[in-house]
Amino acid sequence: DGGITQSPKYLFRKEGQNVTLSCEQNLNHDAMYWYRQDPGQGLRLIYYSQIVNDFQKGDIAEGYSVSREKKESFPLTVTSAQKNPTAFYLCASRRTANEKLFFGSGTQLSVL
């Protein structure tokens, strides 16, 4: 079955630590996205990528970094510069413009 896999489901970060959230898709989609969701809020765009080796900042990119070395993979690193990282992180992809987004099941990141 095709889909998007995010791991881990739950992640804990210590002060000053960088952590990486995994996102893999086998849908052959070119565009991939990372969103952050805080309680009672909608999704805010962190980074997106339209093609391998290319990515663009979204609305809240500060404190985050990404890479897109393979079409299937779009990992997100939450760096120590992100002072308020506790949130629900969602990875998504889509085939073409104006088509629906497919989402992974999300990663809940908390600070120890």
Added chain:
Amino acid sequence: RKEVEQDPGPFNVPEGATVAFNCTYSNSASQSFFWYRQDCRKEPKLLMSVYSSGNEDGRFTAQLNRASQYISLLIRDSKLSDSATYLCVVSRPGGTSYGKLTFGQGTILTVHP
């Protein structure tokens, strides 16, 4: 003004009720519109796309009003299983060929027996 705004609710309705949500958007160049459903701590799932002429899928009806820049979702004969957060999503031309998707903050619906 936010780019996409929804009434956060919560809406508490009895089973069998009809409930409607609105979502307004600020950019008149917006092209595509969607309603997603999200259960607590789960990923959003597409409920329906919204077409210019309006569209229906079972108990759900979506409408678009370009002149007033809003979309709506009507749920008839509410079921307990309809309890969720409903997200409005608007796509407009952006700096990329994929455009820019903007999410509303979501409307919480609780259907009670």
